[in-house]
Amino acid sequence: MKKDGLLRVEDLCLHFRTNKGLVQAVDGVSFGLGRGLTLVVVGEAGCGKSSLARAILRLLPRNVHTYTGRIFLNGVDIMKLGEERFRREVRWSKLAFVPQAAINSLNPVVKVGNQVAEPLLVHRLAKTKSEAIARAREACELVGLPGDFLSRYAFELSGGMRQRAIIAMALAARPALVVLDEPTSALDVLTQANIMNLLKGIKQKFKTSFILITHDIATSSELADIAAIMYAGQVVELCNASQFYREPLHPYSQKLIASVPSLRQEKRPEFIPGQPPSLLNPPKGCRFTGRCLSRSNRCEKEPPLVEVKEGRRVKCWLYQ
Amino acid sequence: MLAVSVRRGVENKILFSAKDLCTWFELRRWGFFRVGSVKAVDGVSFELRRGETITIVGESGCGKSTLAKTILGLCLPARGELNFDGKRLNGLNTRQMRSHRSKIGYIQQDPYGALPPFMTVRRILEEPLRINKTGKKEEMKRRVREVLAEVKLTPVEDFIDKFPHMLSGGQQQRVVIARSIVMKPRLIVADEPISMLDASVRIEILELIRGLQHAHNLGVIYITHDLSTVRHFSEHIAVMYGAKFAEKAKVKDILDNPLHPYTRALLSAVPKLDPANVTTFKEVPPGEPPSLLKPPSGCRFHPRCYAIIKGLCDVESPLEFEAKKGHSVACWLYRK
Ligand SMILES: Nc1ncnc2c1ncn2[C@@H]1O[C@H](COP(=O)(O)OP(=O)(O)OP(=O)(O)O)[C@@H](O)[C@H]1O
Ligand SMILES: Nc1ncnc2c1ncn2[C@@H]1O[C@H](COP(=O)(O)OP(=O)(O)OP(=O)(O)O)[C@@H](O)[C@H]1O
Ligand code: SF4
Ligand SMILES: [Mg+2]
Numbered sequence: 226m227k228k229d230g231l232l233r234v235e236d237l238c239l240h241f242r243t244n245k246g247l248v249q250a251v252d253g254v255s256f257g258l259g260r261g262l263t264l265v266v267v268g269e270a271g272c273g274k275s276s277l278a279r280a281i282l283r284l285l286p287r288n289v290h291t292y293t294g295r296i297f298l299n300g301v302d303i304m305k306l307g308e309e310r311f312r313r314e315v316r317w318s319k320l321a322f323v324p325q326a327a328i329n330s331l332n333p334v335v336k337v338g339n340q341v342a343e344p345l346l347v348h349r350l351a352k353t354k355s356e357a358i359a360r361a362r363e364a365c366e367l368v369g370l371p372g373d374f375l376s377r378y379a380f381e382l383s384g385g386m387r388q389r390a391i392i393a394m395a396l397a398a399r400p401a402l403v404v405l406d407e408p409t410s411a412l413d414v415l416t417q418a419n420i421m422n423l424l425k426g427i428k429q430k431f432k433t434s435f436i437l438i439t440h441d442i443a444t445s446s447e448l449a450d451i452a453a454i455m456y457a458g459q460v461v462e463l464c465n466a467s468q469f470y471r472e473p474l475h476p477y478s479q480k481l482i483a484s485v486p487s488l489r490q491e492k493r494p495e496f497i498p499g500q501p502p503s504l505l506n507p508p509k510g511c512r513f514t515g516r517c518l519s520r521s522n523r524c525e526k527e528p529p530l531v532e533v534k535e536g537r538r539v540k541c542w543l544y545q
Numbered sequence: 546m547l548a549v550s551v552r553r554g555v556e557n558k559i560l561f562s563a564k565d566l567c568t569w570f571e572l573r574r575w576g577f578f579r580v581g582s583v584k585a586v587d588g589v590s591f592e593l594r595r596g597e598t599i600t601i602v603g604e605s606g607c608g609k610s611t612l613a614k615t616i617l618g619l620c621l622p623a624r625g626e627l628n629f630d631g632k633r634l635n636g637l638n639t640r641q642m643r644s645h646r647s648k649i650g651y652i653q654q655d656p657y658g659a660l661p662p663f664m665t666v667r668r669i670l671e672e673p674l675r676i677n678k679t680g681k682k683e684e685m686k687r688r689v690r691e692v693l694a695e696v697k698l699t700p701v702e703d704f705i706d707k708f709p710h711m712l713s714g715g716q717q718q719r720v721v722i723a724r725s726i727v728m729k730p731r732l733i734v735a736d737e738p739i740s741m742l743d744a745s746v747r748i749e750i751l752e753l754i755r756g757l758q759h760a761h762n763l764g765v766i767y768i769t770h771d772l773s774t775v776r777h778f779s780e781h782i783a784v785m786y787g788a789k790f791a792e793k794a795k796v797k798d799i800l801d802n803p804l805h806p807y808t809r810a811l812l813s814a815v816p817k818l819d820p821a822n823v824t825t826f827k828e829v830p831p832g833e834p835p836s837l838l839k840p841p842s843g844c845r846f847h848p849r850c851y852a853i854i855k856g857l858c859d860v861e862s863p864l865e866f867e868a869k870k871g872h873s874v875a876c877w878l879y880r881k
């Protein structure tokens with residue numbers, strides 16, 4: 226199976242206009258993803274993870290300044306499609322989204338079953354209302370939401386059940402790729418384990434591909450095949466997930482792994498001193514310089530993201 | 546023995562204790578018709594010494610925040626006893642209660658909603674001093690700068706006139722912590738102080754709280770649903786399930802030898818960084834946490850428990866058995 230058989234993102238940029246200047250939230254991101262595989266995007270708050278998701282799904286706010294790059298889905302550059310075709314042929318049907326903090330965004334006055342069915346109708350993926358409802362019921366079954374929950378309202382459901390409903394909504398049209406933005410970070414550990422089990426099952430059963438966005442590295446290992454480490458709007462390392470967990474190369478990736486707490490370990494987890502740079506006027510050279518212990522003069526120039534070992538790409542002068 | 550006590554060579558004094566504490570919310574329909582009561586805290590006992598931390602861990606909705614609010618005097622207990630610094634708290638009048646509250650620092654759940662958006666950091670930190678009428682203006686100014694330095698928001702000038710939205714999540718949480726210590730409390734109640742924060746700042750915030758605790762010999766009641774960091778930041782753990790404590794012991798005893806079936810489930814669900822996770826499924830107890838309006842009969846965990854003793858667990862509520870000195874567990878498997 227080709228590693229970038231399903232999705233190929235090239236040099237994606239998404240910059241926002243603000244009254245203080247340009248926010249370079251996504252700045253030249255490239256990666257590929259094969260069918261049935263999961264890419265995790267990890268990085269600190271504000272590094273542009275959600276913006277990347279929105280750029281891929283073309284769910285853009287009003288103040289976009291730059292939106293460039295290429296996104297191939299099954300070989301078709303979906304950036305070139307017109308808005309209407311994108312909506313009709315791509316979003317929800319092939320490419321679905323579970324937004325950050327979605328469990329609080331369910332409509333309180335519409336029954337859960339109808340909400341799961343709604344995107345099918347809006348995107349004309351079901352011909353009749355009864356067909357949509359039937360497929361919603363199927364999706365709910367798939368995510369372990371009992372049938373009688375369909376006629377309930379969101380506030381009557383626990384956080385875990387609400388998240389299941391939202392995942393059902395994303396899966397209802399059987400998309401090839403689902404982008405999950407922090408799907409479990411608001412949930413407690415048992416519910417989180419349940420949801421990860423569910424996603425893992427769907428991945429195995431239907432060969433669905435996922436892009437999982439999270440800042441929780443331990444949880445990311447539940448689903449990850451490939452890891453993209455994001456820092457200040459850019460991907461600084463791209464590799465097989467197990468390589469990232471076992472032997473991270475970029476100094477930022479190394480810090481991230483050292484910060485993962487473990488129940489059993491006697492060693493105290495570390496934190497990364499300092500803060501990521503502002504995306505308003507990011508430093509000219511490597512964006513991690515300010516916090517990096519291995520920096521030298523050459524880091525004043527921006528390093529490219531290049532292949533350093535079999536299939537591993539790192540954006541750091543130490544490996545060039 | 547406990548880290549802090551050893552360092553000081555003496556057993557610290559008991560700072561806070563709760564005995565058989567119950568907090569119930571009356572549920573009414575149309576404002577008067579009594580439907581029942583949500584027993585959000587239902588018979589909880591523990592004690593805490595100065596300089597020590599007790600972590601209260603449990604699933605969403607098990608009553609952790611209600612317990613915190615009862616300790617702070619923000620909820621009135623229906624039953625039970627509270628002692629703080631040698632004084633009984635039950636039956637205090639409003640003024641005494643306010644003075645009590647000022648001796649406890651509160652880091653509330655949801656840091657983003659915790660700070661008033663239209664106040665500067667300076668105003669936010671002066672507010673408790675003003676309300677409690679402590680000291681002159683100069684004194685207040687000094688104290689504000691002092692606490693900002695203590696939570697490492699330095700240089701102070703860079704932060705003191707900012708509004709919350711100008712700060713990162715981690716910095717905002719530092720302001721919340723600064724506010725909680727501005728009255729020089731002896732006890733801090735921290736309700737999920739890190740759950741909304743980025744994983745990489747969590748350790749930093751926990752270390753900050755730990756540092757303040759050591760510097761001022763504070764007691765800390767730390768509420769969380771995540772046990773992954775607890776080994777390094779706490780002396781004791783109480784595992785809460787369905788408004789009751791299921792198990793209570795020293796950190797190491799619980800982590801290395803969990804006894805209650807629920808504690809075991811909780812520990813095995815803690816995310817572990819392991820590439821092998823991709824192919825294995827986690828074992829999670831079936832079902833959902835119990836309703837606190839109509840809790841299950843007998844042991845509240847029995848509908849989800851793999852070790853249930855039929856005819857006992859589903860009928861009678863287990864007592865707290867002392868499995869080992871200082872390690873108590875509310876489960877019939879450990880009956881004497
Ligand atoms: N519409 C917008 N206009 C201006 N700036 C924006 C906009 N949306 C996001 N940003 C900024 O872009 C940066 C990246 O934001 P984004 O939400 O993508 O980060 P994130 O990695 O998802 O963070 P988190 O972990 O907190 O969810 C942040 O600095 C944010 O303030
Ligand atoms: N004022 C109230 N009136 C009625 N019920 C309440 C009230 N406050 C809390 N409850 C209920 O009491 C139970 C315990 O709530 P609490 O907020 O203490 O849980 P928690 O353990 O802090 O949960 P979380 O992890 O989600 O913060 C819940 O079922 C909640 O719905
Ligand atoms: S008392 Fe019984 S049901 Fe409850 S945890 Fe123990 S064995 Fe399980
Ligand atoms: Mg985000």
Ligand SMILES: [Mg+2]
Pocket residue numbers: 609610611654736
């Ligand atoms: Mg709470």
